[in-house]
Amino acid sequence: MPVERIISGKALSEEEEHFNRSLRPRTLDEYIGQRAMVDKLRISVQAARNRSEPIEHVLLHGPPGLGKTTLAHIIAHEMGARMVQSSGPALVRPGDLMGILTNLERGDVLFIDEVHRLAAAVEEFLYPAMEDFQVDFVLDKGMYAKTINVPLKQFTLVGATTRAGLLTAPLRERFGIFHHLDFYPAEELQEIIRRSARMLEVEIESQAVVELARRSRGTPRTANRLLRRVRDYAQVKAAGQITAAVADEALLVEGVDQAGLDELDRKVLHTIIDFYHGGPVGIEAIAATLNEEVDTLVDMVEPFLLKTGFISRTSKGRRASKRAYDHLGLAPPRGGQGMF
Numbered sequence: 374m375p376v377e378r379i380i381s382g383k384a385l386s387e388e389e390e391h392f393n394r395s396l397r398p399r400t401l402d403e404y405i406g407q408r409a410m411v412d413k414l415r416i417s418v419q420a421a422r423n424r425s426e427p428i429e430h431v432l433l434h435g436p437p438g439l440g441k442t443t444l445a446h447i448i449a450h451e452m453g454a455r456m457v458q459s460s461g462p463a464l465v466r467p468g469d470l471m472g473i474l475t476n477l478e479r480g481d482v483l484f485i486d487e488v489h490r491l492a493a494a495v496e497e498f499l500y501p502a503m504e505d506f507q508v509d510f511v512l513d514k515g516m517y518a519k520t521i522n523v524p525l526k527q528f529t530l531v532g533a534t535t536r537a538g539l540l541t542a543p544l545r546e547r548f549g550i551f552h553h554l555d556f557y558p559a560e561e562l563q564e565i566i567r568r569s570a571r572m573l574e575v576e577i578e579s580q581a582v583v584e585l586a587r588r589s590r591g592t593p594r595t596a597n598r599l600l601r602r603v604r605d606y607a608q609v610k611a612a613g614q615i616t617a618a619v620a621d622e623a624l625l626v627e628g629v630d631q632a633g634l635d636e637l638d639r640k641v642l643h644t645i646i647d648f649y650h651g652g653p654v655g656i657e658a659i660a661a662t663l664n665e666e667v668d669t670l671v672d673m674v675e676p677f678l679l680k681t682g683f684i685s686r687t688s689k690g691r692r693a694s695k696r697a698y699d700h701l702g703l704a705p706p707r708g709g710q711g712m713f
């Protein structure tokens with residue numbers, strides 16, 4: 374059974390979505406962290422505004438939950454334009470994109486999440502839209518087929534992907550601006566948690582903020598989600614006071630451990646160690662053993678385990694590190710010193 378994880382980057386429900394949206398920064402000034410990227414975006418926005426032109430197409434890549442959708446909203450807001458949102462898997466045929474594109478006004482932002490998952494026909498339809506702001510739409514089939522050329526207003530495409538490597542070269546080349554989002558350091562997450570707590574009007578001890586940040590997997594969406602779970606727990610069990618001890622108890626109930634790993638993270642580590650003697654093992658084999666999708670592991674589990682050194686990736690597959698054995702309270706294999 375796939376595990377539902379509260380630390381996952383993917384939002385889980387309508388309620389979560391609403392909660393995320395209410396805490397989202399709306400301007401670049403409100404945005405905490407990713408300084409280098411925010412500074413560069415500020416210049417792009419200012420320059421485009423000075424020229425009274427729409428901003429160039431932007432590609433955002435990085436793990437889920439780090440703020441790609443939020444940034445697309447911010448770009449639209451900063452440009453005084455609207456944002457229309459879709460995603461790679463939702464756009465099955467060129468016709469699905471036709472209505473969206475022809476309704477865009479000059480300067481509007483079209484946000485396409487998971488842009489690496491666009492169908493080939495849709496992607497090809499998008500090329501002239503991005504490059505020349507026009508599309509060739511084929512009406513009818515066979516001998517009655519007719520191509521009509523439809524001009525578009527100059528819009529900005531903001532594409533988001535967890536895997537820039539899967540983007541085709543022709544699509545990648547049509548973006549003018551590229552930004553990579555990386556996991557947030559603890560201090561920035563603390564700032565985000567304090568801001569969210571203020572907005573939610575919850576009282577939280579500074580040591581609890583530190584604890585929450587440490588266990589948020591470098592991900593603001595996770596930080597906000599954990600804050601909400603801890604708030605609920607504190608309201609029911611501790612008269613609303615979020616102390617470090619209350620936060621710790623609440624997070625253990627949720628299955629998030631001291632390093633911020635959840636059940637799925639630990640299952641992956643256990644699989645590598647218990648079934649494959651610490652690796653190296655291919656991601657497909659790990660996914661099959663756990664009955665999980667390869668994509669889930671590659672997008673949502675592996676990046677953080679790699680970043681924090683619980684696993685390493687070699688040409689032969691994934692290996693558990695000494696840190697992984699230590700964390701799970703297991704003894705590293707004998708004679709295995711060299712492997713770390």
Ligand code: ADE
Nearest residue numbers: 396398403404405565593
């Ligand atoms: N909420 C989620 N991500 C945020 C960020 N980067 N800055 C401020 N608030 C946030």
